Amino acid sequence: DVLFNHWLHSREPKVCVEILQALSSMYPLLPKDRIQDQAARLVPQILALYRRSVDRNAVTQFLCSVLKTNLALNATVLDGIIDVLITHLFDLVCVYPDYEKPQTVKGHYEVLRCFHLLAGHHPYSTRIMETLLIHLRNNSERDRMKSLLILTHLLNSCAANIENRIPATTECLKQLILSERGIKMKLTLLKTIVALAQKSHIRDKEFVWFVVRHSCRYSKPSQEHGSQEEHANLVLSCENTLYMLASTVGTLDELLKRELLNYLILLDYTDICGNLAKCLASLFAKSPHIEYEIAGDDAATEQSTPESVGAAGEDRSVIKRGKVMVPGAETIYARCLALLGNQQCIKRCSNILSFLRYYHPQVNPAL
Structure with missing residues (x-):
C-alpha cells in the first residue's frame, strides 16, 4: 500500500520504474484473500497509470503480474472489468514496434502476453475473439x-x-485478402496466414492465392501503398513463405500441389515459375501422388476464385474430381519443356528439373 499509494506518485521517473518492478515481484507473494479482494479495484488503478508520464513498459509488467496471479487463483474476480481491460490492452498494442528501441518492443510483447493470459480462460478468450472480429x-x-x-x-x-x-475469423480474413492494399497490412496478414497454416486451420485456396500472387514482382509498384523497398520485402517474404509451407507444413501438401500446378501453367505467373517448381519438387518428393477425392461428384459447381479470373477462357487439359481441377500431366510436362527452353534462367531450369525428377510418375508410372 505504501509503495503503490505514496512512492508511486513520485515525480522522479526512475523511482516510479523501480517501484513498479518491485510491485511486480511482490504482488504474487501477498495473501490470497487480499489479492482477490483488491483485484477489482487495483486493475483500474493500474490502467490509470498509462495516462501519467510513467514508463509504460513497467506499468504493463506490473499489470501482467496482477493478471497472472489473479487468473491462477480465481479468474472470475475480473468479470466486472474484463471489457474495459480488453479495450485498454487493445489500444496499447504497438502497430510498428521500433526494434532499435528494445524497451518499446518489450512493452509491445508484454501487452500481447496479457492477451495470452486472458485467452487462457474460456469466457475471456471468447470476449477477446469477438473484439478482434x-x-x-x-x-x-x-x-x-x-x-x-x-x-x-x-x-x-x-x-x-x-x-x-477460428472458422469465423478465417472467413473474415478471406475478405481482407481481397480488399487490403497497404503493403504493411499485407505483411501482417502474411504472418497470420503462416500461423493459421502451422496450426492446420487453412483449407481454402484463397490463402494460397494470396501468397502466390504477392510473390510476383510488379513492373511499376504503387508508391501510394508502400515504398519500393517495402514492395520488394513483401515479394521476398511471400517467396520464402511459400517454400516454407511446401517443405514443412504437411497438412497443406495436397492443397498446395493442386493449386501450384494450376499456377505453373498460367502465363501471368511465369516470372515465379522457378519458385513454384522448387515448392512442387519439395511436395512431390514427400509424396508423388495427388489426392483428388476431396469432394463428391455431386458437389455444387465450383465457385469462382481470384486465380480463376485471370485464367478465364484459357484452354487447358485438366483432370476433374468433384470440385478439384488439376492440369493434366502432359500439360505440365509441355509447360516445363517450354520454360526449360529459356536457358538464361539457370536457377529456374534447375528447379524445374528437380520438380520433373519427382513428378515423372504422373506422366508415365513406368518411367
Missing part, C-alpha cells in the same frame, strides 16, 4: 493491423483456447 471489420487499417497482431500471437501461443472462433 469487430476490429477486423473496422474501416481503420490501424485497428485491423492490431487485431491481426493479437490474433497471430494467440495462434502461436494458445490456439486451442480460441479454436471455436
Whole structure:
C-alpha cells in the first residue's frame, strides 16, 4: 500500500520504474484473500497509470503480474472489468514496434502476453475473439493491423483456447485478402496466414492465392501503398513463405500441389515459375501422388476464385474430381519443356528439373 499509494506518485521517473518492478515481484507473494479482494479495484488503478508520464513498459509488467496471479487463483474476480481491460490492452498494442528501441518492443510483447493470459480462460478468450472480429471489420487499417497482431500471437501461443472462433475469423480474413492494399497490412496478414497454416486451420485456396500472387514482382509498384523497398520485402517474404509451407507444413501438401500446378501453367505467373517448381519438387518428393477425392461428384459447381479470373477462357487439359481441377500431366510436362527452353534462367531450369525428377510418375508410372 505504501509503495503503490505514496512512492508511486513520485515525480522522479526512475523511482516510479523501480517501484513498479518491485510491485511486480511482490504482488504474487501477498495473501490470497487480499489479492482477490483488491483485484477489482487495483486493475483500474493500474490502467490509470498509462495516462501519467510513467514508463509504460513497467506499468504493463506490473499489470501482467496482477493478471497472472489473479487468473491462477480465481479468474472470475475480473468479470466486472474484463471489457474495459480488453479495450485498454487493445489500444496499447504497438502497430510498428521500433526494434532499435528494445524497451518499446518489450512493452509491445508484454501487452500481447496479457492477451495470452486472458485467452487462457474460456469466457475471456471468447470476449477477446469477438473484439478482434469487430476490429477486423473496422474501416481503420490501424485497428485491423492490431487485431491481426493479437490474433497471430494467440495462434502461436494458445490456439486451442480460441479454436471455436477460428472458422469465423478465417472467413473474415478471406475478405481482407481481397480488399487490403497497404503493403504493411499485407505483411501482417502474411504472418497470420503462416500461423493459421502451422496450426492446420487453412483449407481454402484463397490463402494460397494470396501468397502466390504477392510473390510476383510488379513492373511499376504503387508508391501510394508502400515504398519500393517495402514492395520488394513483401515479394521476398511471400517467396520464402511459400517454400516454407511446401517443405514443412504437411497438412497443406495436397492443397498446395493442386493449386501450384494450376499456377505453373498460367502465363501471368511465369516470372515465379522457378519458385513454384522448387515448392512442387519439395511436395512431390514427400509424396508423388495427388489426392483428388476431396469432394463428391455431386458437389455444387465450383465457385469462382481470384486465380480463376485471370485464367478465364484459357484452354487447358485438366483432370476433374468433384470440385478439384488439376492440369493434366502432359500439360505440365509441355509447360516445363517450354520454360526449360529459356536457358538464361539457370536457377529456374534447375528447379524445374528437380520438380520433373519427382513428378515423372504422373506422366508415365513406368518411367
